[in-house]
Amino acid sequence: MIKKSYDIVIVGGGPAGLNAAINSADKDVKVAVFEKDREIGIPVRCAEATSEEALKKYAFIDENSICTPYNKFEFVAPNKTSVEMDAESMRGFVLDRKIFEQSLARKAAQKGVEIFTRAHVLGIENDNHPLVKVLYNGEQLQVNCQLVIAADGIESRSALDFGIDTTLSLKDSEPCYQMTLVNMDIPGDTLQFLFSSEFAPGGYLWIFPKSNNMANVGLGLNGSLKKQASPRELLERFVEANFPQATMVNSTAGGVASAKNLNELVKDNFMVIGDAGRMTNGLTGGGISTALASGKFAGKKAREAILEGDTSVKKLKEFEKYWNKNIGKDYRRFYHLKEAMFKVKDEDFNNLAAKFENVPPEKVTVTKLFTTLLKRKPSLILDVTKVFAGL
Amino acid sequence: MKSSFQILEILKWQEKKMIKWDQNRCDLCGLCVCVCPENVFEMFEKYLTIDQDKCINCEKCSIICPVTALSIQSKEAVND
Numbered sequence: 001m002i003k004k005s006y007d008i009v010i011v012g013g014g015p016a017g018l019n020a021a022i023n024s025a026d027k028d029v030k031v032a033v034f035e036k037d038r039e040i041g042i043p044v045r046c047a048e049a050t051s052e053e054a055l056k057k058y059a060f061i062d063e064n065s066i067c068t069p070y071n072k073f074e075f076v077a078p079n080k081t082s083v084e085m086d087a088e089s090m091r092g093f094v095l096d097r098k099i100f101e102q103s104l105a106r107k108a109a110q111k112g113v114e115i116f117t118r119a120h121v122l123g124i125e126n127d128n129h130p131l132v133k134v135l136y137n138g139e140q141l142q143v144n145c146q147l148v149i150a151a152d153g154i155e156s157r158s159a160l161d162f163g164i165d166t167t168l169s170l171k172d173s174e175p176c177y178q179m180t181l182v183n184m185d186i187p188g189d190t191l192q193f194l195f196s197s198e199f200a201p202g203g204y205l206w207i208f209p210k211s212n213n214m215a216n217v218g219l220g221l222n223g224s225l226k227k228q229a230s231p232r233e234l235l236e237r238f239v240e241a242n243f244p245q246a247t248m249v250n251s252t253a254g255g256v257a258s259a260k261n262l263n264e265l266v267k268d269n270f271m272v273i274g275d276a277g278r279m280t281n282g283l284t285g286g287g288i289s290t291a292l293a294s295g296k297f298a299g300k301k302a303r304e305a306i307l308e309g310d311t312s313v314k315k316l317k318e319f320e321k322y323w324n325k326n327i328g329k330d331y332r333r334f335y336h337l338k339e340a341m342f343k344v345k346d347e348d349f350n351n352l353a354a355k356f357e358n359v360p361p362e363k364v365t366v367t368k369l370f371t372t373l374l375k376r377k378p379s380l381i382l383d384v385t386k387v388f389a390g391l
Numbered sequence: 392m393k394s395s396f397q398i399l400e401i402l403k404w405q406e407k408k409m410i411k412w413d414q415n416r417c418d419l420c421g422l423c424v425c426v427c428p429e430n431v432f433e434m435f436e437k438y439l440t441i442d443q444d445k446c447i448n449c450e451k452c453s454i455i456c457p458v459t460a461l462s463i464q465s466k467e468a469v470n471d
């Protein structure tokens with residue numbers, strides 16, 4: 001049963017919320033996670049690729065949740081010329097996210113975290129301390145705590161209750177559609193990125209293998225561009241034309257916030273992390289690694305704050321500063337890179353691919369590709385390897 | 392008797408369009424929730440709630456929806 005009070009309430013049981021729980025709880029710090037859906041890990045609205053380095057650094061590697069390891073990238077230009085790149089230093093895994101999140105949940109439970117599914121947070125009042133209103137089993141309950149961590153994903157409304165505006169502009173929102181297809185014949189170790197103003201204006205298509213036979217195939221486009229068809233229709237057309245033999249076992253719409261991180265990540269008694277904090281990589285749309293990283297850093301700081309009895313904004317700013325210095329800074333760069341990429345035309349991609357077509361994969365680097373593509377903006381090119389290392 | 396101000400308000404209300412949500416198309420991706428400047432939507436596990444009174448008809452939600460589940464229509468069309 002949900003108790004009347006906890007030290008920390010975490011809204012949302014995705015990778016960000018669960019990792020914050022793991023890093024904040026023990027016998028001295030009581031933590032509850034409220035998740036609105038009935039099961040941790042579903043629905044999966046994600047292409048499920050993330051880097052090995054990020055998993056090791058911010059969480060752990062759970063063998064059971066790995067579908068396939070990848071160590072190559074392939075970039076395909078609109079005219080289908082492709083450039084292969086050896087990505088050993090940025091290698092990672094295509095996960096089964098449901099299994100992965102459930103293993104995060106198990107770990108949290110071992111630390112004494114109480115996880116409640118079908119627990120929808122309706123709103124939070126914050127007078128002297130937060131009072132969380134939660135709809136659980138059809139009943140509206142009120143739960144007291146010292147600190148709230150909002151990890152409620154792209155659909156977050158918790159931050160608004162603390163006066164942080166999370167509204168996204170159309171140009172910073174990417175409507176996506178994805179299918180999981182079987183009966184494919186694809187390299188199991190390669191993440192494919194396809195550029196095409198026809199199918200994914202202002203965004204890209206992805207083919208991420210779950211095995212040699214199965215893949216997450218999807219597309220995301222920039223929300224500010226006028227589109228001839230919805231992402232769903234565009235993907236249907238693409239799949240019909242390119243994988244007529246494939247069969248769909250899952251399909252989902254999704255939204256990516258390709259925004260800058262929020263300026264404010266903390267208030268008195270409040271922190272916001274993961275997609276709710278708009279922490280996605282603006283260029284790739286990847287957000288698992290930042291969800292885990294922000295969960296870890298915020299969780300540790302929250303724990304310290306509870307033990308010191310100081311959950312003031314001044315104390316919690318230590319998390320914000322740490323974040324901005326270590327990760328936020330790079331992610332702002334990715335955002336500017338995204339804006340520059342926006343101006344790249346189909347023919348620029350074709351020319352780029354033609355230049356690199358016969359270069360051996362081990363000689364191709366992300367930096368070389370971007371340098372060639374964005375000649376006019378050399379200031380953006382520094383250290384772009386990080387773009388995919390943090391996928 | 393209604394004042395002219397009240398009549399104006401009523402006319403405005405009648406003119407105002409409403410959001411029509413097609414539950415069968417909606418995939419609960421959350422994008423409408425985060426682009427709406429007036430906080431009209433809330434996403435539950437299996438449905439959205441829509442606070443029509445707050446809507447300012449900016450159409451951002453219907454533009455962003457990946458599966459065309461939202462449209463802005465006149466009141467009569469929605470109520471039919």
Ligand SMILES: Cc1cc2nc3c(=O)[nH]c(=O)nc-3n(C[C@H](O)[C@H](O)[C@H](O)COP(=O)(O)OP(=O)(O)OC[C@H]3O[C@@H](n4cnc5c(N)ncnc54)[C@H](O)[C@@H]3O)c2cc1C
Pocket residue numbers: 011012013014015016017034035036037045046047048049050119120121122151152153154155156176177178218253254255256273274275276280285286287288289291391
């Ligand atoms: C189509 C698509 C493909 C993607 N592909 C990749 C990829 O390949 N690699 C990658 O790194 N990233 C990818 N991403 C991004 C990645 O999925 C997210 O960045 C990541 O899930 C963020 O984790 P999170 O914990 O912050 O949020 P989420 O995983 O969204 O979790 C938030 C949780 O909060 C719950 N919640 C929301 N509101 C409430 C409430 N009021 N009360 C209780 N619970 C609530 C939700 O039900 C949800 O479970 C993709 C995204 C999309 C849409």
Ligand code: SF4
Pocket residue numbers: 253412416417418419420421422423424439455456457458459460461
């Ligand atoms: S944007 Fe469309 S699919 Fe996504 S939640 Fe809103 S209505 Fe549903």
Ligand code: SF4
Pocket residue numbers: 410426427428429430431432445446447448449450451452453463
């Ligand atoms: S039209 Fe604008 S104000 Fe109305 S619900 Fe849609 S996004 Fe919100």
